[in-house]
Amino acid sequence: MPGKMRSDREKIPDGYTKADADKAETMEARIEKQRMLRAAPGCEVYWPAPFEVCGAIRDKYNSLGGPRSFLLLPKSNELTNPDGVGRRSEFQNGPIYWSPQGGAHPVVNHFFAAWARHGWEGGYIGYPTTDEIANPDRIGRRQHFTGSTIYWNARNPVNAYSIGGAIFGEWGRQKWEQGWLGYPTSDEEPADDKRYNSFENGYIFWAARSGAFAVRTTPDPRKPAHDGYCDANDPAHCSPDPNHDAYYYMQACMDGYMRDDDIVLVLKPVGELGAWGDLTLTCGRYRHIHNNHNAHADQSNFLLCLSLTYTWGLKWDGAKNGNSGIAWDNRKGHWGYIVYDLQNRIVTAFPSGDDGKDWGGCTRGYRK
Known part of the structure; x- marks a missing residue:
């Protein structure tokens, strides 16, 4: 009345009309009556929203604070997902999804956007298995799903990105976001027969073989400068030191602190290609590659192109002057070449193109 x-x-x-509010109150009264008759279906109505929230989704919603939580009020009844297995209820600030594999969890904001990019629960990311979790560094958050994990951080607040499988495992070996790679800056992406994620300071690539x-695509800021690198009794000669990275050696070479035969970097193949052995690049040959192919002006792409060419290129013999080589071609116009001698010393390296200096073109080719 x-x-x-x-x-x-x-x-x-x-956002609600008087008719909505009155309907919600009527539904609340009906459910309360069902409870008294011991026939309650496990649902609740939250006035003034005229929708039922039921079962595990209701329990999760209540545990977060119900209408006083960040989700605010419900805006749908419980819905069956397209797979016919999972359920969801939608709220003003995002949904709660339930599945038998992961239970009930909200997915909101940037995490929801990243999930949506890949088809929600129907894509490779699958169903959520956790709520959002604060990372140890206190600047990022993550949420786990059955097929992947989505990460967000305050240094790149616009987007969140998914990472999973063997790439996630390798990132873990590098100490996740607290390691030198930092946070992901892309979802897992295809690249011909390979896959990759980009990170703040590098890439992780994967291929079946x-x-x-x-x-690494940026110098390691934790490495010391040239002070202490060279022997004070022999400033013209700097011995290789595994505590320094390739950027350090390349700079020392160009600054005149290394002799021509000093090693700047050792190129190591991975997986089954390890039988090919290590390739070494000396300071003299590095200067040659820079003078002819602009290596020092684009160090990050130079190192990345070398690493990927050695890992995924095809070996060939009978190169000029009896040397051997490795060439990579993704059939889209971006090639990488490495030529080495019988002692596995790199003679030269270059990307294809009119001037043989487009190291960025080489690395972009791997990601197409």
Whole structure:
């Protein structure tokens, strides 16, 4: 009767009509009556929203604070997902999804957007298995799913990205976001017969014949500068030191602190290609590659192109002057070449193209 409904006594929140509020109150009364008759279906209605929230989704919603949580009020009844297995209820600030594999969990904001990019529960990411979790560094968050994990961080607040499988395993070996790679800056992407994720400081690539491996694309800021690198009694000669990375050696070479035959880097193949052995690049040959192919001006792409060419290129013999070589071609115009001698020393390396200096073109080719 008029004057007896809750909507006549209390202010109705924005977004709901008096009819909605009265319907919700009627539903609440019906469910309460069912409880008294011991026939409750495990659902609740949250006034003034005229929708039932049921079962495990209701329990999760209540545990978060119900209408006072970040989800606010419900805006749908429980819905069956397209796979016919999972369930979801939608709220003003996002849904809660339930599956037998993962239970009930909200997926909202950037995590929901990343999930949606790949087909929600129907894609490779699958169903959520956790709520959002704060990372140890206190600047990022993550959420686990049955097929992948989505990461977000405050340094790149616009997007969240998924990472899973062998690439996730390799990232873990590099200490996840607290290691030198940092946070992912892309979802897992295809690249011909390979896959990769980009990160703040590098890439992790995967292929069936090589597995997953990480490649640095920025100098390591934790490495010391030249002070202490060279022997004070022999400043013209700097011995290789595994505590320094390739950027350190390349700079030392170009600054004149290394002799021509000093080793700048050792190129190591991975997986089944390990039988090919290590390739070494000396300071003299590095300067040659820079002078002819602009290596030092684009160090990150130079190192990445070398690593990927050695891992996924095809070996060939009978190169000029009896040397051997490795060439990579993705049939889309971006090639990488490495030529080496019988002692596995790199003689030269270059990307294809009119001027043989487009190292960025070489690495972009791997990601197409």
